[in-house]
Amino acid sequence: MTATHSAPPSAEPSRLHRLPIQQLIVLGLLCGVSPFATDMYLPSFTSMQADLHTTASLVQLTLTTFLVGFAFGQLIIGPVSDRFGRRRPLLIATAVFAIANAVCALAPGVWIFIGARFLAGFAGSAGLVIGRAIVSDRVSGQRAARSLSVLLMISSVAPVVAPLAGGALVGPVGWRGIFWVLTGLAVVMFVGALLLLPESLHARHRSTEGIREAMATGRSLLRDRQFSANVAVYAFGFGAMMAYVSASPFVVQNVYGLTAREYSYDFAANASMLTVSFAANAYFVPRVGMHRMRAIGVGGLFGSTLTFAALTFAGAPPRPIMLLLLAINVGSLGLTSSNSTALAMSRARHAAGTGSALIGALQFGFGSLMSPLVGLGGADTAVPMAVVMLGCATAAVSASMFARLPKGEPDLRSRPDPDYVDEASIPSPMI
Template sequence: MLCALALLSATAPLATDMYLPGLPIMSESLGTTTVGVQLTLTTFMAGLGIGQLVVGPLSDGWGRRRLLLIGTIVLALSSALCALAPTIEVLVAARLIQGFSGGTGIVLARAVIADRARGKAAAKLFSIMMIIGGVAPVLAPILGGVLLDPIGWRGIFWVLAAIAVAMTAGVVLFVPETLPPEKRHGGGLSALIGNFGYVLANRRFLGYAATFALSFGAMFAYISASPFVTQEVLGLSPTQFSLVFAVNSLGLITGNIVNTRLVGRFEVRSLLRTGVSTLFGGGVLLLIASLVAGDRAWLILPLLFVCVSSLSFIMGNATALGQSEVPKAAGTGSALMGASQFGLAAVVSPLVGLGGADTAVPMAIAIVTTGALALTALTVLTRPPLPSGARK
């Protein structure tokens, strides 16, 4: 079941990383600009956010499995539409649908684990799932770089359609219904609104959700800008970019393995704080390096590795801590975390693109800014409550 959930959670890296090496070629093929092709990333991320915001709360009343099946089927169809898109406008619209349906798998994979586990057990399960799912961001850019020449960027979307079919089979075979009828809300719209109120009123949940989303914003600044930074600024080939991307993804997997082993020995919040602090510190050094020697690959690439690897101590731990704060509405909590995560990513991508494709500075600024805000949210909003009678 964890493998099937990991594949569902891998929708975002699969649907972004596989076609990243082809972004420069796509802009020429469809007669559009750099900002135009980056808009396909933006709409996909917006769709992921909106889809989770809709499907997560619905699953608290309808159950998880039925919605998972519908979502994976629509994901396969929308991926085929992306492959057939004749213009950038059609591709942007198809990516929105692809993102919306893909968000179903992401939000419900988290909800299924939250149905089954809490606390450190949940943190371990989320980290294990991310280790399994971490194969996707390692293989996806390599496959994209290898497949780009023989099948083109349209062929890559056909491959994504086939993967979506495999996701559907995984749900059918391995994912049971984890939310029994007696635990579902039955009050229709009023219960839906009540769940949102219950989740949004929890300050600590909001702090962990903000930390989670802002850290992913840093990740997506790297994802959306790295094809142009590595190829046009650092002078690497598409294949070399794919290898660099894969190495960074391996750092993410290794970090998740280490995090899984440390969860039983250290407090989850302490590990989370270490990850966020490393992200911010690495971003500061990256910004300095970009300003001083922005075309030196030997300087830029190791700092990118540090920033990406730090996320392995953030994403799973922030998810587990946030979900543990709202056990009565796991689907709604997962939806809000996911919507904020990909909604912020949708904003970051075009902002980084507007900074130009001939410098790494916009990417570095985005990483520093989101890292600083994530550290602030974690420090201010997730503080444990004061003991009774203690001075404020």
């Protein structure tokens, strides 16, 4: 136990030169909850369908309910932590997340499993919302940027590691064993938060804003065309991603005949494109500008999706072609998400917490609607996935037209204040 923990509750936490590495590791795990909780069990979708005696659509609904819970939880838990502090809500939510995953592992039927997944999503959202807020509470300026970069790196690596782990585990321990692993991971997060993360928000800095005031602030942001249009670009792009995520286990295993482990390799390879696109974006944004990088991302998203859909309508494309197009699709979303989020948050500096909650809620809320749609056409064809992805990509292009750079304004290449770092501008985990 560090000296920070032994400080009296009334003592105000001081700003640090840098966060200790052990705290960054715990915060990174907390921020990576979504990819671990969604991607690790994707390779077991087909075996879950058989074991639970259910349909492909209901198995995909388990992903949908997690995303709905994750979206709703951000709207509730974020303001709660602003009002009551970070530590207690985080510990309670992480404990609930562990319990919900244990219920998933023991679920006798699909409907209990679906309910537990909603609870896991709701509680798991605390890791992302509160984790980013703790960094903002404790460090500032360029030091905060470096700390947040570590969290972003972990969240972009999680979609690569999680499906590989799931593919390796589904054979030896089955899908129930995967959820016991998630339960154990949640326990590790809880213990880490309990021992290593002190309260970071002093009582004098806690919000006193009521629900009515928060709703008024949210409505004001949504009436801002630049904010709403950029959020829509992000949400539609994420919808295309979730159509791919929820349908790909069935498409790759049933249409292309791959095993669960082989599917996990394909998924991880595509997910690694997020890390590549984040790095490319960091290099080119200062030289090209956020609006142009977002436009490149939207163009790549639409072009790759249109080509994939055309080939799918003519018959399942060869696997290498499919992998290439989906890799371009995922990489393009990395460019789209980074710049759309930053541009939206540039319009919400006066209400960063509310802006962050709206972005996360709309992102995961819209994504949750796309997941069950791809299951309506059955589990033995890629056509529904292609149709939903193309619809989302087309909508993203349309939204980007409303988010174009106003005439006469310079493109944003970096933040005007080099010491200003907004944790909300870090994109939420993609997959």
